[in-house]
Amino acid sequence: RKEVEQDPGPFNVPEGATVAFNCTYSNSASQSFFWYRQDCRKEPKLLMSVYSSGNEDGRFTAQLNRASQYISLLIRDSKLSDSATYLCVVNGVNRDDKIIFGKGTRLHILP
Amino acid sequence: GAGVSQTPSNKVTEKGKYVELRCDPISGHTALYWYRQSLGQGPEFLIYFQGTGAADDSGLPNDRFFAVRPEGSVSTLKIQRTERGDSAVYLCASSSGPGDPFNSPLHFGNGTRLTVT
Numbered sequence: 001r002k003e004v005e006q007d008p009g010p011f012n013v014p015e016g017a018t019v020a021f022n023c024t025y026s027n028s029a030s031q032s033f034f035w036y037r038q039d040c041r042k043e044p045k046l047l048m049s050v051y052s053s054g055n056e057d058g059r060f061t062a063q064l065n066r067a068s069q070y071i072s073l074l075i076r077d078s079k080l081s082d083s084a085t086y087l088c089v090v091n092g093v094n095r096d097d098k099i100i101f102g103k104g105t106r107l108h109i110l111p
Numbered sequence: 112g113a114g115v116s117q118t119p120s121n122k123v124t125e126k127g128k129y130v131e132l133r134c135d136p137i138s139g140h141t142a143l144y145w146y147r148q149s150l151g152q153g154p155e156f157l158i159y160f161q162g163t164g165a166a167d168d169s170g171l172p173n174d175r176f177f178a179v180r181p182e183g184s185v186s187t188l189k190i191q192r193t194e195r196g197d198s199a200v201y202l203c204a205s206s207s208g209p210g211d212p213f214n215s216p217l218h219f220g221n222g223t224r225l226t227v228t
Contacts, residue, residue, distance in 0.1 A: 006153075008151075034216065036217075043202060043219035043220060043222055044154065044202075044217075044219050045219070046216040046217070049216070087153055087154070097167070098144075098156050098159045098166075098167045098169070098170070099144065099156070099159075099217065100156060101146070101154045101155075101156070102153050103152050104152075104153045
C-alpha cells in the first residue's frame with residue numbers, strides 16, 4: 001500500500017455544486033495532515049490543516065478519520081476559481097520525519 | 112518578507128552533463144525540503160534538511176543526486192551525469208522547523224524546470 005493515496009480524477013463538477021474527495025494513508029501513527037492546492041504550473045500552497053476534530057474554513061471542510069486512515073476535503077458552492085489540483089499531505093510519526101505528498105486530485109469546475 | 116527563492120527558474124542541459132540547482136529558503140527557517148514533480152504527479156520527496164544536516168535522504172533516486180546545506184541556509188541540489196529521465200520540476204520548500212507541524216507548514220519556491228535533452 002502506498003504511503004498516501006488519492007483518486008487522481010479529474011472531477012468535473014458544475015459551478016455551485018458540492019464536491020468531496022478522500023485521501024488514504026498507510027501509517028496509522030501519522031500525526032498531522034494537510035491539504036495543499038496547486039494551480040497549473042505553479043507551486044503548491046497550503047489550503048488548510050486537518051485537525052482531529054475536523055475544521056472548516058469558509059466553503060471548505062476538512063475531516064480526519066483515524067480508524068479508517070483517511071482524510072477528506074469537502075468544497076461547498078464550488079467556484080470556477082476552485083479548479084486546481086488538491087494535494088493530500090501527511091506528516092511523519094516523529095518530529096524529524098519527512099512530509100509525504102499524495103499524487104493529487106484534479107478538480108475542474110464547469111461553468 | 113521574501114519567500115523561498117529558487118534559481119535558475121529553467122535549466123536546459125544535455126544528457127551526461129552536471130547541474131546545480133539552488134534554493135534560498137525563508138530567513139530563519141531551519142527545515143528545508145527538496146521535491147521533484149513530473150507532469151500529472153504529486154511532489155516526490157527527495158531529501159530533507161534540519162539545519163545543516165540531512166535528516167532524511169531516502170528519496171534521492173541514486174548516487175548521481177546529492178544535496179548540501181553547508182551553513183544551514185541556502186541549499187544546492189547537485190545532479191551528475193544527467194539523464195533524460197531526470198527532466199522534471201524540482202521544488203524546494205522550507206518551514207520553521209519540526210516544532211508544532213500545524214504551525215509550520217511548507218512554503219514552496221517557484222521551482223526549477225530541468226530539461227535534459
